[in-house]
Amino acid sequence: MRQRSSVTELAKSLRAELNRYSPGEKLPSSRALVEHYRVSPVTVTRALAQLAAEGLVVTRPGAGAFRAEPRTPAPAVGDTSWQEVSLSADTATEAVPRTVDASGVLVTLSAPPPGVIEFNGGYLHPSLQPAQALAAALARAGRRPGAWGRPPTDGLPELREWFAREIGGSVTAAEILVTAGGQSAITTALRALAPPGAPVLVESPTYPGMLAAARAAGLRPVPVPADAGGVRPEHLEAAFRATGARVFVCQPLFQNPTGAVLGPERRREAVRIARAAGAFVIEDDFARRLVHEDAPPLPAPLAAEDPDGVVVHVCSLTKPTSPSLRVGALAARGPVLERLRAIQVVDSFFVPRPLQEAALELVGSPAWPRHLRAVSRELRSRRDVMTGALARHLPELVLPHVPSGGHHLWLRLPDALPEASLLAAALRAGAAVAPGRPYFCAEPPAGHIRLSFAGVAGPAELVEGVDRLRAAVDELTGRPPAPGRARGSAGPAPGETA
Structure with a gap:
């Protein structure tokens, strides 16, 4: 948080100083800025990058930063009001309007x-992020032969093997698709398994990103009550019967937002109920690598105990590493795998190979x-x-x-x-x-x-x-602050440890 604040403050100071320089004139060196403003070299680099993004300076590797030439006047603002009519016209014929609320x-x-x-x-x-391990993995990945070449559309074979081993059971690499993170995998699964206008059963409460993806695909989320033991099977069965839904989305492990874990009996019941309804279960296993030190042994993913292809499994490396390591996986068996593959190829072709190579280097290192x-x-x-x-x-x-x-x-x-x-x-x-x-x-x-x-x-x-x-x-x-603790105080009250 302090780093972000320092970058903002330095960029503001440099912006105010730019008028002292003529267009094309060189700014002080990074070393001089570090000494003058008493900030780190990283802060200087990021502040200059921010000004460059604003078009105020130009950075030239090995030469330094220069004040940018004056920008040409901005073009006249057009009239986009016509789009309101165009974008709303489709909703008249849609069973469930596709709303995108992020x-x-x-x-x-x-x-x-x-x-x-x-x-x-x-x-x-x-x-908490493995910054050094990620940097080392990325460097090693960049030296791999063909690191910038075109990867297989399903993902690198070695990475698919790793994901299959992590899921366990009888899941094989041939049943894995490497995806650009968990959100992308969920979106692909929803589009593959349910047509626009269809109901999709969800835990209540549940992850807003999944709800947004479902609504953007024209699906109708239907809540199924859950408690500390996860979704309640009697309500799940009733919801399938009442709606005719063919998809149920759940997070059996450390559910977002409740943190609940689906109990052993309910795990079996949820898959059985979906199978009896001819429906799929999308298992979002996003938090398996965020287990706490005092947790009991973790249950296997639902997909590891499902030979019939009821469960479509979603997992990702993003949460336990970095927001920018957007590498995840979809696991499915049967004809649905080809539909998932086709949608992913049409949407994004493939996950960039350098990112997959870096993920492989990371999970195969002792640092992982x-x-x-x-x-x-x-x-x-x-x-x-x-x-x-x-x-x-x-x-x-x-x-x-x-x-x-x-x-x-x-x-x-x-x-x-x-x-x-x-x-x-x-x-x-x-x-x-x-x-x-x-x-x-x-x-x-x-x-x-x-x-x-x-x-x-x-x-x-x-x-x-x-x-x-x-x-x-x-x-x-209207309650007064507790004794010895003023509102917005900067630390713990006397006698309290942080």
Whole structure:
């Protein structure tokens, strides 16, 4: 967070100084800027890149940065109002209008303003990402013969073998398609398995990115109630019977947002019920490598125990590594595999080979298991710090389930605390949280928020973020701040450890 703030501040200072230079004149060297502004070389590089992107400077390798020539006047703004009619015309003939609402996804993708604690993130903080291992893997991948050549459309054979071994059971490399991350795989699966206008059964609550992808494909998400043990089989069976759906999407392991794990009996029942309905189960196994250190042994993926091709499995390397390592996999057997393959080829041809090669180098290196152990240990520690801080300072927010994997907590708000008002008050207090509303495809039973403990710098920031959230609740309820703790304070109260 401080790095991002420093880059913004330096770019602002350099922007103000540009008028001192003539077009084409060279700016001070990077070393001079480091010494003058007392920032790191990385900050200087990123600030100059930001100005270059704005067209204010031109960087020339080996020569330095120069003030850009004046830009030509911007062309006249056209009239695009006609598009409103054109884009809405299709909805008159569609059974389910294709709406593209990315707001629930953007909450976890957009960085908050500088100084705001990021409880709404969807990825590991940079300090938890295997940056050195990724850099080394990318360097080794670049030296592989043919690294920039055209890969097989299904993915590199060695990477498909690795994914098949990770899923287990009788899954083979021939049943694997390498995808550009989990979101791409889910989108492909939804389009392959259900025609526009069809219902698709989903857990309630569930991942907003999947709901957005389903609606963009013209599908109609239908909620199926779930609890701490996952989806409830009796409701799943009733939903299949009532809707005639042919697809059920679930996250059996550390479900987003509840953190629930589908129990052994329910796992068998869910696949049996889908098979009896002639339906597919899309298994989004996004969090398997985000298991906490104290978790019991993990169940195998549903796909590993499904010889009949009921389960279409989705997994990804993105969550446990970096937002930019967008490499995942689809696993399926039977005729549906050819349909999945065709849609992926039409949409994207293939996943870039250098990225696949880098993924192979990473998962085959000794750094990979070390990284997973470190993340497992750190996620458990952060979860405990956050749950402890919430219990002490925000007992009115209900935590139905403490997860043993994943990177977030799912909290129910008291009826007297409006969700939208709390989000706004939290942001004013300096904490960004994810709203619960986008996780429901129908009316939510109550207000909720999702708090990520993986996207912050460390335990002290977790405690400070909960303190700011307490200040937001106090603002809305009119309750005075706790003794010894001012609103928006910069650290823990006396006697409290971070």
